[in-house]
Amino acid sequence: MTTDRLPVLEVDLGPGVRAGFTTRAGGVSPSPWDSLNLGLGVHDDAARVRANRRRASTWLGRSVRFSTQVHGTEVVVLDREPADGGPGDADPVDTVGDADALVATGASAVGLGVLVADCVPVLLADAGSGVVATAHAGRRGLADGVVPAVLRSMAAAGADLRSVRAAVGPAVCGACYEVPATMRDEVAVARPATWSTTSWGTAALDLPAGVAADLEAAGVASVERTHVCTVEDDRWFSHRRATRSGATTGRFAGLVALAPA
Numbered sequence: 516m517t518t519d520r521l522p523v524l525e526v527d528l529g530p531g532v533r534a535g536f537t538t539r540a541g542g543v544s545p546s547p548w549d550s551l552n553l554g555l556g557v558h559d560d561a562a563r564v565r566a567n568r569r570r571a572s573t574w575l576g577r578s579v580r581f582s583t584q585v586h587g588t589e590v591v592v593l594d595r596e597p598a599d600g601g602p603g604d605a606d607p608v609d610t611v612g613d614a615d616a617l618v619a620t621g622a623s624a625v626g627l628g629v630l631v632a633d634c635v636p637v638l639l640a641d642a643g644s645g646v647v648a649t650a651h652a653g654r655r656g657l658a659d660g661v662v663p664a665v666l667r668s669m670a671a672a673g674a675d676l677r678s679v680r681a682a683v684g685p686a687v688c689g690a691c692y693e694v695p696a697t698m699r700d701e702v703a704v705a706r707p708a709t710w711s712t713t714s715w716g717t718a719a720l721d722l723p724a725g726v727a728a729d730l731e732a733a734g735v736a737s738v739e740r741t742h743v744c745t746v747e748d749d750r751w752f753s754h755r756r757a758t759r760s761g762a763t764t765g766r767f768a769g770l771v772a773l774a775p776a
Contacts, residue, residue, distance in 0.1 A: 521551070521574040523770075526682035526739055529642030533575055533626075534771040536636060536684045536741065538750045542567040544765060547757070552765025553581075554630050555609060559765060565609075568628075577626035577772040582614040584630060586655040590616040590668040593623040615656050616665035619772075620672050621645030626772030632752040633692075633745050635722045636684035636769030637662065639735075641674035647771045652726050654694075658705045662729035676734045683730075684769045685743035685751045689721025690714040692746075692755075 525535040542551030543566050548559045553571060555564050572579045582591055591614040611617070617627045627649045629636045634653035640646070650656075650665045670676055689711030694702075696718040703710040703720075708728035711721035723740060730738045745753040757764035 521570055523574060524685070524741060524743070526638065526741070528638060528640035528647075528680040528682060528771065531774050532640040532642050532647065532771065533774050534638045534640065534682060534769075536769050537571060537767045539752055539765065539767065540750070542570060547762045548765035551767065552752070553628065553768045554632075554766030557763055557765055571628065571768060571770060572626065575626040575770050575772050576775050577624065579626040579628040579768075579770060579772075580608060580611050580617065580619070581628045581630060581768075582612060582617055583610045584615050584651045585613050586653050587613075587615050588656060588659050588661045588664040589614040590618060590664055592668055592672060593617065593619040593625055593627075594672065595622055596624050615651040615661050616649065616668065618646065618648040618665065618668045618672055621773055626770060628768040628770050630766040630768050631684070631686065632754040632764055632766050633687040635686040635726050637665075637726055638682040638684065638769045638771040639665065639669065639679055640771060641669065641679045643678050644673045644675060645773055646672050646674040647773060649769055649771060652722060654702060654720060654722065657709070657722055657725050657729075658702045662726055663733060666730075666733045666735070677736060679735045680737040681730050681735050681739065682769075683723050683726050683738065683740045685741055685745050685748070685767075686723050687746050687753070687755060688744035689719055689724060691744055692720050692722065693717050694720050
């Protein structure tokens with residue numbers, strides 16, 4: 516963990532790149548979103564969420580851009596300077612549109628964020644070409660190919676996939692993500708590495724393993740896995756854990772940016 520006033524699980528994606536996964540701590544939201552809720556779609560007060568997002572931007576050193584995630588494979592590429600200012604934006608952009616993956620080039624001068632609370636946050640960077648990216652890999656998006664889609668967009672933006680470093684963030688693990696056996700079989704047809712069994716012996720999906728397999732199949736040589744299960748570790752938000760107790764919860768984020776010069 517590193518602080519810089521905000522507890523973040525940092526990952527190394529190469530020289531000149533800052534990246535990490537926020538925790539629940541360090542924000543202004545009350546229970547049940549306590550406290551660094553970065554998601555606008557979970558009935559938390561929007562002003563609090565925007566204040567939390569400014570804290571995330573300050574940690575990253577860049578104004579963070581998020582998308583409206585729809586469990587698909589659409590990619591938005593940001594390749595120009597934003598109209599607003601830096602990390603202290605009074606009016607941060609709430610969303611760049613419907614997409615489950617974002618790519619930014621050095622010309623964009625922005626950071627990227629991916630919101631999750633059990634789905635897999637994926638951070639990617641090719642430090643040499645100055646291309647960074649995020650992907651939101653839930654069950655549907657992973658099965659439909661969101662990881663190959665974001666890698667294709669990175670390559671089109673100038674990244675060399677052999678030089679890309681990736682981090683697979685905190686998510687529900689294969690021993691906790693129980694699904695119907697028919698669903699496990701359907702997803703495993705497209706992504707065999709996801710086939711799993713819960714710790715209590717029922718059908719399950721291992722989404723982080725599926726993400727890692729897609730990255731490796733595409734030629735990404737450096738894949739770091741955090742091996743944190745959001746259901747088991749309450750430092751992170753978990754939709755499944757909250758639902759079991761009849762509550763709602765917030766969203767944490769994977770963040771990545773080229774470090775300011």
